Amino acid sequence: MARKKIIAGNWKMNMTPSEAVALVETLKPLVKTEEADVVFCVPAIDIIPVVKACEGTNIEVGAENMYFEEKGAYTGEISPNMLTDAGVKYVIIGHSERREYFAETDETVNKKVLKAFEHGLTPIICCGETLTQREQGITLDWIRKQVKIAFQNVTADQAKTAVIAYEPIWAIGTGKTATTEQAEEVCGAIRACIGEIYDEATKEAIRIQYGGSVNAGNAAELFAQADIDGGLVGGASLKADFGKIVNYK
């Protein structure tokens, strides 16, 4: 089954609201395509102006995080309703930076994934191993554990629409990309794991991205792999190069 590619930029903690709008204006003509879904995941404060700036384009807007409660005394957090009301369609969940600096766990990731589905948001669920784990030979066990917990109580119909981003932590922002073989091996293992949890149809439908130093030079080879359905792009999503990544063919 042919899965539509999904290429998402993760702007991380970069771009003030006015810088964000200027970047959208630069990227708009460069990321035009019908062949892939294009998503800009932006800081919370940039969401409203970026949604407005993206009106009438092929770009969908995503958040970089979300809380798993509906509302209440959670100072500083953003609820799913706030995101959908602002026009957000996707939300990154469990990025390794959130796990490392903000104490996110597989369990909170699962709660957020369930809440995102409840509100019609498509989660981009991140997983990935450290360099030490890779060297210890436990990469696939580690990733399988992350995926299994993230998908607890998620239905097959929901899982079919989810996006998983495989991001080896040692490749994030380091300029050190996983080889296509390494990336494909893990993305294939993730797909097999989804097949074990659910069924063949879900395994074939779910989209799996690679993330970690994706750039205009390596995107085509990575995205040509059988189990890689696009990318979650950090640094290179803030530059005109993102247009080349989106139109990688």
Ligand SMILES: O=C[C@H](O)COP(=O)(O)O
């Ligand atoms: O979410 C994106 C990743 O963390 C990759 O970041 P990077 O492309 O700057 O390595």
